[in-house]
Amino acid sequence: MHEMSLALEIRSICERELAKLPETRITAVGVQVGAFSGVEVDSLQFCLEIVMSEGFDGVRCEIEREPGRAVCLNCDREFRVERAPFECPSCGALARGVSGGGGLQLSYMEVE
Amino acid sequence: MGAERVEVKEKVLSANDQIAAELRRHLTAHKVFAINLISSPGSGKTTLLERTVDLLKPSLRLGVVAGDVQTRNDAERLERHGIPVQAIETGGGCHLNARQVEGVLESLDLAQTDLLFIENVGNLVCPSSFDLGESLKVVLMSVTEGEDKPLKYPAAFRRASVLVLTKVDLVPHLQFSMQLAVDNALSINPDLVVFSTSSFSGEGLETWSGWLSEQVSACKRDS
Numbered sequence A: 001m002h003e004m005s006l007a008l009e010i011r012s013i014c015e016r017e018l019a020k021l022p023e024t025r026i027t028a029v030g031v032q033v034g035a036f037s038g039v040e041v042d043s044l045q046f047c048l049e050i051v052m053s054e055g056f057d058g059v060r061c062e063i064e065r066e067p068g069r070a071v072c073l074n075c076d077r078e079f080r081v082e083r084a085p086f087e088c089p090s091c092g093a094l095a096r097g098v099s100g101g102g103g104l105q106l107s108y109m110e111v112e
Numbered sequence B: 001m002g003a004e005r006v007e008v009k010e011k012v013l014s015a016n017d018q019i020a021a022e023l024r025r026h027l028t029a030h031k032v033f034a035i036n037l038i039s040s041p042g043s044g045k046t047t048l049l050e051r052t053v054d055l056l057k058p059s060l061r062l063g064v065v066a067g068d069v070q071t072r073n074d075a076e077r078l079e080r081h082g083i084p085v086q087a088i089e090t091g092g093g094c095h096l097n098a099r100q101v102e103g104v105l106e107s108l109d110l111a112q113t114d115l116l117f118i119e120n121v122g123n124l125v126c127p128s129s130f131d132l133g134e135s136l137k138v139v140l141m142s143v144t145e146g147e148d149k150p151l152k153y154p155a156a157f158r159r160a161s162v163l164v165l166t167k168v169d170l171v172p173h174l175q176f177s178m179q180l181a182v183d184n185a186l187s188i189n190p191d192l193v194v195f196s197t198s199s200f201s202g203e204g205l206e207t208w209s210g211w212l213s214e215q216v217s218a219c220k221r222d223s
Helices: A002-019 A039-054 B016-030 B043-058 B073-081 B098-105 B154-159 B170-174 B180-186 B205-222
Strands: A026-034 A060-066 A068-071 A078-081 A104-111 B004-011 B035-036 B062-068 B085-089 B115-119 B136-142 B162-166 B192-198
Touching: A002 A026, A002 A039, A002 A104, A002 B004, A002 B016, A002 B180, A039 A060, A104 B062, A104 B073, A104 B154, B004 B016, B016 B098, B035 B205, B043 B073, B043 B115, B043 B162, B043 B205, B062 B073, B062 B098, B073 B085, B085 B098, B136 B154, B154 B180, B162 B180, B192 B205
Parallel strands: A026 A060, B035 B115, B035 B136, B062 B085, B062 B115, B136 B162, B162 B192
Antiparallel strands: A026 A104, A068 A078, A104 B004
């Protein structure tokens, strides 16, 4: 539901960054979305396309998911996690807690 | 001319986070302990606050910021308990942001406040993304919601420091395993401090309120 506010924030960061680069235009934006950020990727993509069409028409929106990492309580293996429950791929035991995967950032702009 | 990639690496919510950091400095300077309450609609945030306010009012100076999509109903309920309340009507917005809190904080006398409750909009998704400058987030989960709530909405449980289970007087009437619910929450965030409460029977409210009082005392000592 809050993806529209996030898309508007992304556009205003783009506007601010573009002001530093005279006579260029943005062709793409890259956004990294953490698996546990609470952000729905399809919805963000949709909202970005809408808000970018004002002022940044035709910009590609490239969304990359950032997984979290968990450590197995049983065998100490560290593994990537996209969603709960966090089962160890080696021994099937559960890990408790994850690190990473909580962020949401504008990684890059592609300009020409 | 070919396309060129410019690294930005900026948090999308950096504008909100900057205001939140400013609010946190402001609250800390006034030694105010602030909690941001997050839950689904109807899990009992306002009722828990009413009971908590009654228990803590004799010993602490309290304040409330109450967010709702529409109406001032929650704020009016809390005002009847004789404490300062500021309402934020988001007008459709599904979460509170730091700018909205900044806007109403000026109307509260922080020098006369020990503990500030920020009651977020009832929504278990969006509020977890927006820092409001609070000391910590508290997530509420009522026992009528199902044990898998933490697995369905991991972001809220991950960012919270405290889990308050509410309406536990209803457990005998439900097929709800408290153990499973707590295990699910701890699998997302092993550091959660967990309280079981019923605003109806009063169960667990002394423990919860006592813990809040301790946090306020620690906040006074540390800041």
